Amino acid sequence: MLKRVDRVQIVVHDRDQAVRTAAAVFGAEVASSDRVEPLGAQRTAVRAGASMIEFLEVDGAGPVADFVARWGGGLYAAGFAVADLNAAAALLARNRVGFARAADQIFLDAGATCGMPVVLSPFEERVSVGAIKWTYEVTNVVADWSAAAARYARIFGLDSSKYVPIEHDEFGYRGTLTMFDAPARLDRIEISQPTKDAAMGRFHRRRGDALYMFYVEADSVEAIAERLRARGGRFTPRREGVHDGLWIHPTAFCGVLVGVSRTSVAWRWSGDPARGR
Numbered sequence: 087m088l089k090r091v092d093r094v095q096i097v098v099h100d101r102d103q104a105v106r107t108a109a110a111v112f113g114a115e116v117a118s119s120d121r122v123e124p125l126g127a128q129r130t131a132v133r134a135g136a137s138m139i140e141f142l143e144v145d146g147a148g149p150v151a152d153f154v155a156r157w158g159g160g161l162y163a164a165g166f167a168v169a170d171l172n173a174a175a176a177l178l179a180r181n182r183v184g185f186a187r188a189a190d191q192i193f194l195d196a197g198a199t200c201g202m203p204v205v206l207s208p209f210e211e212r213v214s215v216g217a218i219k220w221t222y223e224v225t226n227v228v229a230d231w232s233a234a235a236a237r238y239a240r241i242f243g244l245d246s247s248k249y250v251p252i253e254h255d256e257f258g259y260r261g262t263l264t265m266f267d268a269p270a271r272l273d274r275i276e277i278s279q280p281t282k283d284a285a286m287g288r289f290h291r292r293r294g295d296a297l298y299m300f301y302v303e304a305d306s307v308e309a310i311a312e313r314l315r316a317r318g319g320r321f322t323p324r325r326e327g328v329h330d331g332l333w334i335h336p337t338a339f340c341g342v343l344v345g346v347s348r349t350s351v352a353w354r355w356s357g358d359p360a361r362g363r
Contacts, residue, residue, distance in 0.1 A: 087174055087243035088266045089209045091221050091273045093131075093138035093165030094300050096340050097153055101130045104141040104340050108132050111313050111339060112302070113216025114139060124186035124193045125150045135218040135302065136211075138165065141340070149195070149203065160341040161297050163203035164224040164275070166242075171208050181241045198241070200234045200277075201295030202226045217309050219349060222272045223263075223301035227290045231261035231279040234295075238264055238275060250357040258282035263356055272303070272352050301345035303352070307331055310346050314338055 098104040108114035114134040122129050126148020131140045142162060144151045153162055168174045175192060178185055186193045192206040202224070214220065228234045239246040248268045253260040259278040266273045278298070280287035289298060304310055311328050314321050319338030324331040330351050334344040354362030 087168055087177060088166045089169055089273070090167040090266070090271070091137070091164065091224055091275075091300075092167040092207060092209070093140055093205070094161060094221060094224065094342075095129075095140045095142055095163035095165065095203070095205060096342055097127075097142045097144075097150055097159045097162045098340055099143065099159060101128065101141045101143050105130055105132055107340055108134060108139055108141075109216075110317055111310065111319065111334070112218050113313075115215050120189065121145060122193075123188050124148070133212065133215050135216060135220040135304075136214040137218075137221040137302070140165070140205075157293075158341075160336070161299065161343075163205050164226075164297055164300070165205040165207060167209035168206050169209050171206065174206050177243055178241060183241050196296075200226055200228045200237065201293070202275075202297040217306070217313065218302045218304045218346070221300055221302050222347075222352070223274055223276050223345075225276040225278055225298040225300070226295070227259075227278050227280065227286055227293075227298040228261075228295045229279065229290070231277045234277045235262050235264065238277070250355075252276065252278070252355065256284075257286060258284035259286050265357065268357060272350075272356055274356075299343040299345060301347060301352070303347050303349050305349050307346050307348050310334075 112134040114132040117131045117133045119130045126146040127142040127150040128145045129140050131138050142150050183198045194204040196203045248265040250263040258281045261278040263274045280290045320335035322333045331347045336343050351362050
């Protein structure tokens, strides 16, 4: 059912400032502004590459206000594109997953998806803009990766035979990549279960099952690094060097940890190492 990781939603206190940050770091462009009734939020959507980033501000009671009261702000939801929104709604209903529907989108509560609020949108091809190509991964940190993987296969109609196991001793996690459209695309949910008291483990201890970060692809990671340096934004290069990837510190991007990978390099750990040139 899921075709793409096509957006993320980030809760902020100042959408105008958030838009300026996205423009400076990713070359993002404003696409629309509206109110999202099921979330109780005002929204400004920007296009970054071929994907969307939706910045949300509290506008009354609702899930976003609850999120702010508990966590202050930051990465709120993962967004996936589907070919048929009605078919997606029918599958969710058959699996007794509650959701709200508005403005041609479906909104799932975090309780339905292992602490990761989800928004489903109709699939559309978009021309890429700015300094990145698209978002390809969201990371869901959970206590039981196997149970989460099975649930997502069921409620999202995913093919679990395409899943790719992952384990990282240094960062302290194990889990799976729920490859939506392999071998054509890298789009996936990374389901990660912490295995030690590293950064991800400490996050999970504070927040429980939750959305942790997202990843984008760029033809030139160095170009993103230059944009960050120009702003004094903090980032950490991959061990292989900034040419292959980096992590943007939450202080440099609206309170959110963001990974940047050079185009196709993520195939190295995603089931097809030969393609991770």
